[in-house]
Amino acid sequence: MEERRLETTIGNLHLRTPLLTASGTSGSADELAGLRESKATAQALGAFVTKGVTLEPRRGNPEPRVIETRAGLLNSIGLQNKGADRFLREDLPKLWQYELPVIVNISANSVEDYAKLAAHLLANDGGQITGLEINVSCPNIKEGGVAFGVDPKVVERVVRGVKAAVPRGRDVLIVTKLTPNITDITVPAKAAIAAGTDALSMINTVRGVAINIHTQEPYFANVSAGLSGPAIKPIGLCMVWDCFAKIPECRRRKVPIIGIGGISTWEDVVEYLLAGASAVQVGTAWFVYPDVFVEMKKGLEKYLDDNKTTVRELIGKAHGTCS
Amino acid sequence: MLPIQIKNLLDRDGWTLRDATARHRGRRLEFFFTSRPTRAVTAALRRIQRADRNRFQTIGVVIAPTTAAMQRLRSCANADKFPRALFASLEELRAVAAGTIPVKSDKRGGITSFKAEILENTPVGGAQISHYRLAFKAPSLQNMQPPQFIMMDTKPARVPFGVRPVPRGQLRGAIDLTPQPLLKRPFGICRDFHPHFPIDYVKRLRLPPTLAVALYPVLPDHFDMLYKVLPHGVGTPLIAKLKRGQTVNMLGPLGRPFDVRRLRAEGVEEVHIIGGGVGMAPLILLVESLRYYGFRVKAFLGIATLQSLRYRDELAATFGEQPRDAYIYIDDLLAAGVPPEDVYVSCDSGKPARIGRGIPPANLFAGFVTDLYRRETHRSTGKTCAFTCGPNRMMELVVEITAQAGIPLRVLLEKRMGCGMGVCFSCVCKVRLADGADDYARVCTDGPLFDAKDILWKNDDSKQPSATCTCAPRS
Numbered sequence A: 001m002e003e004r005r006l007e008t009t010i011g012n013l014h015l016r017t018p019l020l021t022a023s024g025t026s027g028s029a030d031e032l033a034g035l036r037e038s039k040a041t042a043q044a045l046g047a048f049v050t051k052g053v054t055l056e057p058r059r060g061n062p063e064p065r066v067i068e069t070r071a072g073l074l075n076s077i078g079l080q081n082k083g084a085d086r087f088l089r090e091d092l093p094k095l096w097q098y099e100l101p102v103i104v105n106i107s108a109n110s111v112e113d114y115a116k117l118a119a120h121l122l123a124n125d126g127g128q129i130t131g132l133e134i135n136v137s138c139p140n141i142k143e144g145g146v147a148f149g150v151d152p153k154v155v156e157r158v159v160r161g162v163k164a165a166v167p168r169g170r171d172v173l174i175v176t177k178l179t180p181n182i183t184d185i186t187v188p189a190k191a192a193i194a195a196g197t198d199a200l201s202m203i204n205t206v207r208g209v210a211i212n213i214h215t216q217e218p219y220f221a222n223v224s225a226g227l228s229g230p231a232i233k234p235i236g237l238c239m240v241w242d243c244f245a246k247i248p249e250c251r252r253r254k255v256p257i258i259g260i261g262g263i264s265t266w267e268d269v270v271e272y273l274l275a276g277a278s279a280v281q282v283g284t285a286w287f288v289y290p291d292v293f294v295e296m297k298k299g300l301e302k303y304l305d306d307n308k309t310t311v312r313e314l315i316g317k318a319h320g321t322c323s
Numbered sequence B: 001m002l003p004i005q006i007k008n009l010l011d012r013d014g015w016t017l018r019d020a021t022a023r024h025r026g027r028r029l030e031f032f033f034t035s036r037p038t039r040a041v042t043a044a045l046r047r048i049q050r051a052d053r054n055r056f057q058t059i060g061v062v063i064a065p066t067t068a069a070m071q072r073l074r075s076c077a078n079a080d081k082f083p084r085a086l087f088a089s090l091e092e093l094r095a096v097a098a099g100t101i102p103v104k105s106d107k108r109g110g111i112t113s114f115k116a117e118i119l120e121n122t123p124v125g126g127a128q129i130s131h132y133r134l135a136f137k138a139p140s141l142q143n144m145q146p147p148q149f150i151m152m153d154t155k156p157a158r159v160p161f162g163v164r165p166v167p168r169g170q171l172r173g174a175i176d177l178t179p180q181p182l183l184k185r186p187f188g189i190c191r192d193f194h195p196h197f198p199i200d201y202v203k204r205l206r207l208p209p210t211l212a213v214a215l216y217p218v219l220p221d222h223f224d225m226l227y228k229v230l231p232h233g234v235g236t237p238l239i240a241k242l243k244r245g246q247t248v249n250m251l252g253p254l255g256r257p258f259d260v261r262r263l264r265a266e267g268v269e270e271v272h273i274i275g276g277g278v279g280m281a282p283l284i285l286l287v288e289s290l291r292y293y294g295f296r297v298k299a300f301l302g303i304a305t306l307q308s309l310r311y312r313d314e315l316a317a318t319f320g321e322q323p324r325d326a327y328i329y330i331d332d333l334l335a336a337g338v339p340p341e342d343v344y345v346s347c348d349s350g351k352p353a354r355i356g357r358g359i360p361p362a363n364l365f366a367g368f369v370t371d372l373y374r375r376e377t378h379r380s381t382g383k384t385c386a387f388t389c390g391p392n393r394m395m396e397l398v399v400e401i402t403a404q405a406g407i408p409l410r411v412l413l414e415k416r417m418g419c420g421m422g423v424c425f426s427c428v429c430k431v432r433l434a435d436g437a438d439d440y441a442r443v444c445t446d447g448p449l450f451d452a453k454d455i456l457w458k459n460d461d462s463k464q465p466s467a468t469c470t471c472a473p474r475s
Ligand SMILES: Cc1cc2nc3c(=O)[nH]c(=O)nc-3n(C[C@H](O)[C@H](O)[C@H](O)COP(=O)(O)OP(=O)(O)OC[C@H]3O[C@@H](n4cnc5c(N)ncnc54)[C@H](O)[C@@H]3O)c2cc1C
Pocket: A068, B149, B181, B183, B184, B185, B186, B187, B188, B189, B225, B226, B227, B228, B229, B230, B232, B233, B234, B235, B236, B237, B278, B281, B282, B413, B414, B415, B416, B417, B448, B466, B467, B468, B469
């Protein structure tokens, strides 16, 4: 019983803990294995979300690729990755060794390519992929990316396409990752739900710009980049809150929310749970403090003990008083 | 009795072995066999250390049956049980006797986050301070090997974000408005210190060259880095404020290690080190390792002014020596075992005044280090290779010079880093792959050392990395 207080559920997937890696910030098996504390980290995780995978390899954007801001990080990586085939061959089998559910983050340039990529992955993964996270929200690629995520009709088509690509008889969790670069996040959220997504994850990075006052020109070749880290926590929290409050499927946890954005301490995790997230992803904080998952798990356990409660009971609890 | 293999190895170097003692022109190695610390060995080693003082004429060598056992004995936690001993394993000695040179793989691993205790944070350069020397203690980093690096926080551990402790009634100072950098900063390690070994032990140590590739000192627990406070930087000015006794969160060891014994296998005899300013810092540990294994090292240092390198070396006191006036880089190179006649210095601002220390005046030069190096390339003896680190423009010139002279070159790259662990793809540099295509490699996991011929220097779609960040309004 003791161990179960950290458990949570996303769709049909039971998670040992509500702590997930955030796409693009967790590397893959090789990077995790490089850490002396890799075992403890894997034990603190509920699932592993991979970095963004595309059908073909992508080289990513020119340098510079990251700029630190006050309490945050602007990145313009541009989804550098080895492509689906090498991911399947080199990364997936190693990730599988950690005995964690593996959720693959997928990106593409067209509605059709999302479906093609999903079908390709699921046909060649030897059953090792637990879920797909559809990234319709990357601000750093010219095509697709955010432009997709803000148009509810496109979101709906992308999600439908990916759902249809799941082979019959296989239970694959479909998560849709939403962008915060929009006035009302519930609009694309509802579109994704209408298309049958099993869960929502939010938020991806917030668009931002940095200008070098010495050269008097923008730092990034693409001018704008994506902001992450502690700076965006209130934004992510607000969007989780809105979806939980305004979308009945989220409120009933039929379509659970995975909270993302600036989560750096166990207190942040509790806040997101209270706002309505069923699980969370941690990105930037992991760079700053590689022990973060281990420490979060400890902190969370103590909080649950002190308050005699469980993760499941905390989800959306803060809404109780303001419905 | 020592196995015949060791005797054969020593023979090749002209040493004679009787019982458990090898001799050569007044130098002695005394061998001990053990797989764990024992009182008798400790007492014997202590006697040797006391009689020899720091002349390194007589050295104890502890031989463990297996390499794994040797690694356990070498741990810096055991340093007092094996005072000033070198270590070897029978396994490796046999392999060396059979003609193989042990070379560690360049795989990364064992990255850990740890707390380092600051021992010293000394300004360098008199009136216009821009360099600092930071010494810290971190047994967790003992397995670090050149040219691996660390990433460190810019604030002491446990100071909560933005709030600092203040005396009662002085709340105005409670909120720290200085910018709070989120990310750690990457730095190379300049020197490491082995308990019981004085800072310049490599200079005094003269090991039989054939045997040396299988002898190891105790693992280090003190480390030194040299860093430059950037004029518009946010992190380095904060690092400069760290005080002795404070602890700082660090991450390491990062990057791929480079085992210099690999060069022995390649037949290299002479190694050129070309360092531009603070770029010399991370190369010095490599130099120490090269000298330990008996390579000839010529070091070419480019600096702005000699004055900017002066500082008061307090660390000498840790080894029972008087604090003294020293020059960073120059004294580090000499301590790492480079003979003075192989140290070359060029100053942009004019020919440096006499440095002393036995460095011949002909080795001092006015102008850029690349011009100095160009002059000296043809004077190499035997098979040569080179290492460089410094400003981009300098490195590009060194690439040209070495290419013309037919000297293989490796470069140490510094890039903006996010994580240091290979997960964020922010530290990339363009490289040519074996199949001719180009790709972005990560400096933190594929580097920091690269073969110069793999790097695409003219990288048109990249902006020059700038020294400033957007963190902060500056006063
Ligand atoms: C592998 C490696 C080894 C290094 N070794 C040393 C060393 O031994 N001594 C030393 O003085 N410096 C070294 N540097 C450079 C050092 O990391 C930067 O000078 C330092 O991070 C600047 O920090 P800042 O906060 O003052 O600068 P800011 O400009 O305020 O920093 C903003 C961001 O830019 C990055 N950045 C700025 N300049 C550089 C640079 N030249 N290289 C890489 N990142 C940069 C910072 O890390 C930070 O993320 C090394 C860098 C790397 C990658």
